[in-house]
Amino acid sequence: NAGVTQTPKFQVLKTGQSMTLQCAQDMNHNSMYWYRQDPGMGLRLIYYSASEGTTDKGEVPNGYNVSRLNKREFSLRLESAAPSQTSVYFCASSDRAFNTEAFFGQGTRLTVV
Amino acid sequence: AQTVTQSQPEMSVQEAETVTLSCTYDTSESDYYLFWYKQPPSRQMILVIRQEAYKQQNATENRFSVNFQKAAKSFSLKISDSQLGDAAMYFCAYRNSNTGNQFYFGTGTSLTVIP
Numbered sequence: 643n644a645g646v647t648q649t650p651k652f653q654v655l656k657t658g659q660s661m662t663l664q665c666a667q668d669m670n671h672n673s674m675y676w677y678r679q680d681p682g683m684g685l686r687l688i689y690y691s692a693s694e695g696t697t698d699k700g701e702v703p704n705g706y707n708v709s710r711l712n713k714r715e716f717s718l719r720l721e722s723a724a725p726s727q728t729s730v731y732f733c734a735s736s737d738r739a740f741n742t743e744a745f746f747g748q749g750t751r752l753t754v755v
Numbered sequence: 756a757q758t759v760t761q762s763q764p765e766m767s768v769q770e771a772e773t774v775t776l777s778c779t780y781d782t783s784e785s786d787y788y789l790f791w792y793k794q795p796p797s798r799q800m801i802l803v804i805r806q807e808a809y810k811q812q813n814a815t816e817n818r819f820s821v822n823f824q825k826a827a828k829s830f831s832l833k834i835s836d837s838q839l840g841d842a843a844m845y846f847c848a849y850r851n852s853n854t855g856n857q858f859y860f861g862t863g864t865s866l867t868v869i870p
Contacts, residue, residue, distance in 0.1 A: 673856040682764065684846060684862035692856045700857070730798065740852045741788050741807065746800035 644668050648733045648747030655723040655754045663718040663750050665733030671745075672738045674716035675700075676708060678729040679749070685732065691716055692738070723754045757782050759849050761861035768837045769869050775822070776832045776864045778847030785809075787851035789823070789830045794844040794863075803845070806830065834866075842868045 646667045655661055667674065672693045677685040687700030689708040697708050705727060707719045716735075720727060730751050734744040758781045768774035780789070791803040806814045806823050813821050818838075822831045834841055847861040 675856075675858070677860075682862060684761075685860040687857065690856060732800065734800075734858075736856065736858075738856060740850050740856075741805075743790055743802045743805060744800075744848075744858050749798040 646733055646735055646745050646747040648731075648750055650750060651748060653750060653752050655720075655752065657724060657754060659723050660719065660721050661723065662720075663731055663733070663752075664715070665717060665747060666715045667733075667735040667745070668714065669735060669737075669745065670713070671735035672713070673736045674710065675734040675736075675744065676706070676716070676718045677732045677734065678702065679732060680729050688718065688731075720752075723752075725754045728752060728754045757849055757851075757857075757859040759847055759859050759861040761845075761847055761864050763864045764862070765865045765867070767867040767869055768834070768841075770837055770839060772837055773833060773835045774837055774866065776834075776845050776847075776866065778830045778832070778861055780828050780830065780847075780849050780859075782828065782849065782851065784851045784853055787849060789821075790848040790850070790858075791819070791821070791830075791832045792846045792848060792860075793841075794846065795840075795842070800846075804832070837868050839868050839870065842866055 675690040676688040691710040694713045733747040736744045789806045793801045818835045849859045
């Protein structure tokens, strides 16, 4: 039962570097999400994809881009990392029906120095 | 916009005792779902319990139960017979059909269980 697989688990970047966080789900879910978690701020939505081929901005999209590569995969790209992007990032997926829960990956701890 | 508020950043409970975590939300919708998630130190997000707004009966899952007050827009989580493994961050979340696929999360409550 892989569920939602997120890579890498840890990453240190220098300011200005770029990187892509990968996420894949094997539950045939239509919807996928990227959140960031910061102390005292809970989970804030960066981008989401309601279905293959669509992406929408969430609450904190600045500095990020996403790609819904296919139904399984949803990647998050930081083009030019900044210290303010130091955070724990979670990918999640869910079925389209609103009575279903979100399933989460194990998170990526990203530090930008 | 939907908002979910958890007003208790930290809570503690003695082992075997009962603790209640608070959550309030703001919505104009009549049909929606509410969720409680647990995040232990491993960082993994685990669904604890869910509640449909149209159901008057409060959801229960073993030692976990909710007190859902729709008119007050309140959705608290009660943990009975607390165990050391209950120590975690707990997040309340909201989802409805009109917001499409978005989940709205509270800021979390960190629960400490004292042996």
